[in-house]
């Protein structure tokens with residue numbers, strides 16, 4: 581059975597960008613539900629003992645009758661695992677190293693990258709995610725709808741931000757742009773660099 585991990589930091593540790601009320605609803609209710617639904621869907625199937633990563637890259641192994649549901653629920657479970665991990669406030673550093681070089685080479689500067697990431701996140705219509713991903717051609721900013729996950733299409737995820745209203749509405753109401761901009765202050769570039777160079 582797949583299990584939602586406890587957060588590795590306190591519910592007040594992302595203040596003032598994300599308040600504890602938002603975190604507790606988002607992690608304990610929304611994220612938990614994706615895990616519960618995924619476990620129910622894979623119970624008794626060949627995917628029962630597989631990881632979320634495996635499931636999302638082998639969706640064709642799921643029965644057609646549950647495939648879309650599984651993509652949504654396992655995607656929700658996995659995407660949020662990544663979301664909480666990249667904003668871990670422990671040992672946070674400024675952007676540095678290989679990822680800094682790649683961002684500068686690809687987007688011109690960190691500020692230009694941030695501006696584009698925010699702009700693309702703002703453009704996601706309805707619910708979805710905005711990602712920084714990597715493939716053999718380099719870094720890309722990639723939006724996805726609903727809980728679709730870039731690993732299903734072969735991309736390596738560096739990080740992503742959740743633009744579903746449940747991620748920010750309690751605190752920012754309809755101000756998605758402000759949430760996207762402030763969220764950047766939370767990114768743990770030590771972890772991002774580790775992921776990028778792994």
Ligand code: MN
Pocket residue numbers: 606610660742744746747
């Ligand atoms: Mn969410």
